[in-house]
Amino acid sequence: xxxxxxxxxxxxxxxxxxxxxxxxxxxxxxxxxxxxxxxxxxxxxxxxxxxxxxxxxxxxxxxxxxxxxxxxxxxxxxxxxxxxxxxxxxxxxxxxxxxxxxxxxxxxxxxxxxxxxxxxxxxxxxxxxxxxxxxxxxxxxxxxxxxxxxxxxxxxxxxxxxxxxxxxxxxxxxxxxxxxxxxxxxxxxxxxxxxxxxxxxxxxxxxxxxxxxxxxxxxxxxxxxxxxxxxxxxxxxxxxxxxxxxxxxxxxxxxxxxxxxxxxxxxxxxxxxxxxxxxxxxxxxxxxxxxxxxxxxxxxxxxxxxxxxxxxxxxxxxxxxxxxxxxxxxxxxxxxxxxxxxxxxxxxxxxxxxxxxxx
Numbered sequence: 239x240x241x242x243x244x245x246x247x248x249x250x251x252x253x254x255x256x257x258x259x260x261x262x263x264x265x266x267x268x269x270x271x272x273x274x275x276x277x278x279x280x281x282x283x284x285x286x287x288x289x290x291x292x293x294x295x296x297x298x299x300x301x302x303x304x305x306x307x308x309x310x311x312x313x314x315x316x317x318x319x320x321x322x323x324x325x326x327x328x329x330x331x332x333x334x335x336x337x338x339x340x341x342x343x344x345x346x347x348x349x350x351x352x353x354x355x356x357x358x359x360x361x362x363x364x365x366x367x368x369x370x371x372x373x374x375x376x377x378x379x380x381x382x383x384x385x386x387x388x389x390x391x392x393x394x395x396x397x398x399x400x401x402x403x404x405x406x407x408x409x410x411x412x413x414x415x416x417x418x419x420x421x422x423x424x425x426x427x428x429x430x431x432x433x434x435x436x437x438x439x440x441x442x443x444x445x446x447x448x449x450x451x452x453x454x455x456x457x458x459x460x461x462x463x464x465x466x467x468x469x470x471x472x473x474x475x476x477x478x479x480x481x482x483x484x485x486x487x488x489x490x491x492x493x494x495x496x497x498x499x500x501x502x503x504x505x506x507x508x509x510x511x512x513x514x515x516x517x518x519x520x521x522x523x524x525x526x527x528x529x530x531x532x533x534x535x536x537x538x539x540x541x542x543x544x545x546x547x548x549x550x551x552x553x554x555x556x557x558x559x560x561x562x563x564x565x566x567x568x569x570x571x572x573x574x575x576x577x578x579x580x581x582x583x584x585x586x587x588x589x590x591x592x593x594x595x596x597x
Contacts, residue, residue, distance in 0.1 A: 242335065246289045253282040273449070277344065285338045292331035299324045340590050345446035346412025350405045351514055352444050354398065357420065359438025361395035366423045366548075367440040368397025369571060374405075374414075376573025383407030388495045388507050402493075404447070404507070411446040416582040418444045418545075425550035435551060439544065445518040447510060455513045461485040462508075464501060482508045491515050560585040 256279045259265050265272060302324065305317035354371055356364035378385045389402040405414065422439050430436065463483045481496035482504040493515060495508040547556045548567055555570050555578070556563040562581050564570075570578060 239332065242339070245339065246285070246335065249282055250286045250289060253279060253286050256282070281342065281344070285335070288331060288334050288338060292328065292335065295324050295328050295331060299328065337587075340587050343412065343415070345448075346415075347409055348411045348446040348448070349407065350411040350414050350444055350446060351402070351511055352405065352414065352417070352442065353400065353402045355441050356393065356397065356399050357439040357441050359423075359436065361393065362423075362427045362436055363438040363440055364393035364399050365395060365397035365427075366421075366438055367399070367401065368393075369423075370421060370440055370442065371398065371401050371403075373571050373573055373575070374417075377575045378405050378407065378410075380573055380576075381407055381410075381413075383410055388511065389493075402495075402511070404511075411444065413579055413583075414444050415446075416579070416586070417442050420544045421546050421548065422544040423548045423550070425548075445514050448514050448517050455486070455509075455516055459487050460512070461487055462505070480504060484508045484512045486512055486516050489516060489519050491519065557582065 256275050260272065260275050260279070265275070299321060302317045302320040305313055306321075308314055308317070352374065354367045354374075356367040359366070375385055384406040385403055386406070387401065387403045389400070390398055391400040393399050420439050420441050422437060424435055424437050426433055427436050461484070463485075465481045465483065480501045481494065482501060483492065483494040485492050491512060493508050493512040495504040495511065545557065545559055547554075547558065548571065549556070550567065552565065553567045554563060554565050555567045557578065560581060562578065564577075566574075
């Protein structure tokens, strides 16, 4: 508990420092800095409030124990009652603080961008990418989230070689961020006449939408092109050069948006998307420089490099990171993912308490 109190003292001092900074006229006039400090204060305040209540209870307990040495029987009886009340309350405060101190990702409350690509397995991989897209679509619908496709490359055999979309909703990124990685499917393809089971993969990448004040991408680093949209999206897409492709020259990241109703709408979506992608890439580079133990989210899509397996013959879905395995693939591929998402969040919380992380 001594180490935890030392950490909490530092957080309380940091909150005091933030509150002082937010009264500084030079900071008040800086909208971006005020916003960042405000978010940090909002994260620290509930922790420090509980810590202050814990310290007050500890002080009361110490006083009550002192009173147990008094000669007056009534005073000792009152002190005993106070001790019996405060001891379980302090235990509750400790449990609350342990949970509050689990590191949180400031992006958890943000909307999410997702990309799904057919990987190893040819046509079957693209079909599986389409199945995953429908699974996430149905899950988003069950949560009351809005899903907006920004780009899609249809596969002739069905599904998608690539589909990109944005999910808007409360805690969308915090819920879906564990989906990044290689997903493996084992089933008999419709085109397989001999009934042989094939293994294929699709890769999923999830990254958060960034706040407008964090949009610090240098426009000189971008190459912006317009072109005629193709594929699904309505008859209008073939009439004008409404699709927008943006290349971030320093990283080579490419984003294309074509499903908006106008070039202006596609440009705005593409800019927001590439800003989020570039920020994600910068964070990955920082983690590497700091030698952080951070697994690459998406990998290469190789069959052996998997986070989850969808076994159709046995109706089984297995998440290999947390040892979660249930014979409910039919339900989950239909978008009923809440149990799995909660299991991943709980496992991540335990991992963070141990100084590790799933995502």
